[in-house]
Amino acid sequence: MKTSALIVGAGPVGLTLAIELARFGVPMRIIDKAPQRTDKSKALVLWSRSLELLERSRVSQHLVDAGYKVEGVTISADKRPIGRLTMDGLLSAYPFALMLPQSDTERILEEFLNDLGVQVDRQVELLNFNDTGEKVDARLHHADGTEEMVETSWLIGCDGAHSTVRHLLGKEFHGETSLIDWLLADIHLVDVPRTPEINIGWHSDGVLATFPISKNRYRIVADVGSAHSSSARLPEPTLADVQTVLDKRFPGGARATDAVWLSSFRINERKVADYRGGRAFLAGDAAHVHSPMGGQGMNTGMQDVCNLAWKLALVVHGRASAELLNTYSPERSPVAEAVLKVTGRITSVATVKNKLGQALRNHTASLILGMSPARKFASNLAGELSIAYSHSPLNARGKYLAPHPGERAPIRQQESPVGAGGAPQFAIFGKAEDIPTDLLLRFGSLLEPSVREPFTPEGLWVVRPDGYTALSAKSGDWHAVSTYFENIITKGSAL
Numbered sequence: 001m002k003t004s005a006l007i008v009g010a011g012p013v014g015l016t017l018a019i020e021l022a023r024f025g026v027p028m029r030i031i032d033k034a035p036q037r038t039d040k041s042k043a044l045v046l047w048s049r050s051l052e053l054l055e056r057s058r059v060s061q062h063l064v065d066a067g068y069k070v071e072g073v074t075i076s077a078d079k080r081p082i083g084r085l086t087m088d089g090l091l092s093a094y095p096f097a098l099m100l101p102q103s104d105t106e107r108i109l110e111e112f113l114n115d116l117g118v119q120v121d122r123q124v125e126l127l128n129f130n131d132t133g134e135k136v137d138a139r140l141h142h143a144d145g146t147e148e149m150v151e152t153s154w155l156i157g158c159d160g161a162h163s164t165v166r167h168l169l170g171k172e173f174h175g176e177t178s179l180i181d182w183l184l185a186d187i188h189l190v191d192v193p194r195t196p197e198i199n200i201g202w203h204s205d206g207v208l209a210t211f212p213i214s215k216n217r218y219r220i221v222a223d224v225g226s227a228h229s230s231s232a233r234l235p236e237p238t239l240a241d242v243q244t245v246l247d248k249r250f251p252g253g254a255r256a257t258d259a260v261w262l263s264s265f266r267i268n269e270r271k272v273a274d275y276r277g278g279r280a281f282l283a284g285d286a287a288h289v290h291s292p293m294g295g296q297g298m299n300t301g302m303q304d305v306c307n308l309a310w311k312l313a314l315v316v317h318g319r320a321s322a323e324l325l326n327t328y329s330p331e332r333s334p335v336a337e338a339v340l341k342v343t344g345r346i347t348s349v350a351t352v353k354n355k356l357g358q359a360l361r362n363h364t365a366s367l368i369l370g371m372s373p374a375r376k377f378a379s380n381l382a383g384e385l386s387i388a389y390s391h392s393p394l395n396a397r398g399k400y401l402a403p404h405p406g407e408r409a410p411i412r413q414q415e416s417p418v419g420a421g422g423a424p425q426f427a428i429f430g431k432a433e434d435i436p437t438d439l440l441l442r443f444g445s446l447l448e449p450s451v452r453e454p455f456t457p458e459g460l461w462v463v464r465p466d467g468y469t470a471l472s473a474k475s476g477d478w479h480a481v482s483t484y485f486e487n488i489i490t491k492g493s494a495l
């Protein structure tokens with residue numbers, strides 16, 4: 001069998017990639033070794049930027065309909081509120097954090113993918129692959145014991161933290177596993193008024209984070225001590241263990257009942273240096289794993305593939321040079337590095353144990369959270385709206401007016417254009433005038449045919465298919481636009 005893209009892994013990241021590639025008309029296959037989707041609530045939060053990006057395939061509305069909108073995060077110290085972040089001021093069509101268990105996110109993504117005519121091949125495991133430089137030959141194992149060879153142009157490892165693709169590429173997963181033990185409970189709480197808030201409570205003996213999921217159902221995460229060695233494993237918690245933590249740390253007390261999922265974990269913070277090896281790519285947990293404290297793991301993975309998909313599609317459709325794919329890792333790797341740094345810091349701050357350190361933390365946090373610009377910065381960071389590819393090789397030289405190259409463009413993503421056969425297109429924002437004929441003749445297949453209204457009157461912008469700005473120039477500077485596309489097509493880079 002031959003295909004253009006073989007996606008290994010049908011978790012949230014693989015499913016998102018499959019939806020994007022299906023939308024762009026790329027022939028592909030998606031496999032997963034597991035017999036069914038996860039039934040665990042694992043990643044609970046979908047942030048604004050992920051919903052914006054998923055809006056282009058029109059799956060966001062299905063997710064929003066199924067989820068629970070949370071508009072704020074309250075931080076308290078010793079059961080007293082010291083600050084609150086609100087999402088409702090975010091300049092996004094999705095000014096909230098959407099609480100949706102990962103099992104539901106995956107179900108909705110898979111049903112949507114099925115509607116696009118693509119099925120996940122389950123109980124099919126990637127065993128090995130050989131990259132010839134021209135193509136990849138992948139060896140797959142089926143549940144009935146048979147093996148199959150698949151020839152694919154590109155192979156994408158969305159196969160999670162223990163990624164086979166990463167192992168086969170021989171890539172180091174740099175980082176460490178912390179020895180702090182965490183308790184995770186997906187439970188129901190009795191007599192607790194439902195608030196549309198995430199609560200992070202710092203206590204002298206540790207942190208308790210509470211996330212509303214649905215009526216009376218909550219996710220609870222708490223640190224419960226430190227192990228002396230990485231081999232010592234904490235036993236699975238019981239409802240009584242959860243109650244002990246709640247009795248100590250939950251303001252006003254709460255009674256835990258009806259456990260949906262009880263688990264313990266240690267935080268892994270790891271990342272590969274380069275997300276590409278020849279014709280194979282890594283995305284999601286296969287490329288980076290973080291502390292779940294910031295709720296960014298799955299979101300970062302989904303955004304990895306929204307970055308990769310349009311580039312793969314342009315290359316498969318023969319509209320751009322394969323060099324374009326070299327920009328995937330330089331754009332996405334710094335994003336995961338920043339997430340690692342921030343979530344690592346949030347975790348250290350939350351778990352500081354000495355009294356002086358705790359007093360200093362509580363005082364500083366209350367000061368910082370009292371400042372409106374700091375709150376705005378933190379909300380944008382949490383909603384992932386401040387992610388930008390500021391040093392990308394895909395940014396045109398120079399910047400005129402904001403949004404500058406690499407920055408998120410303030411557009412509704414559902415307006416993201418596609419051309420013949422589904423190939424992704426760049427959008428142009430400028431004064432009402434026609435795109436010069438010679439530009440259309442040379443690069444018409446890459447461009448949306450008409451100019452959209454400018455963000456401010458004097459400027460001209462080119463916006464990438466994933467909604468990031470590629471070029472900002474003076475109104476009428478079509479030469480800059482022409483040079484940009486010339487470089488993208490021939491060198492896969494703007495420089």
Ligand SMILES: Cc1cc2nc3c(=O)[nH]c(=O)nc-3n(C[C@H](O)[C@H](O)[C@H](O)COP(=O)(O)OP(=O)(O)OC[C@H]3O[C@@H](n4cnc5c(N)ncnc54)[C@H](O)[C@@H]3O)c2cc1C
Pocket residue numbers: 008009010011012013014031032033034042043044045102124125126127158159160161162163164165184265283284285286292294295296297298299300301
């Ligand atoms: C307790 C917990 C809480 C979390 N909370 C959050 C949160 O609030 N927000 C957030 O963003 N993230 C959170 N995360 C992280 C999130 O769950 C992961 O980042 C996410 O699942 C990664 O998705 P993925 O598709 O990359 O990998 P996975 O979900 O791991 O999927 C990988 C898939 O690949 C398949 N596979 C593996 N090897 C092969 C092979 N050789 N052949 C075929 N198939 C294969 C597997 O069966 C699996 O289905 C949390 C994680 C945990 C554990």
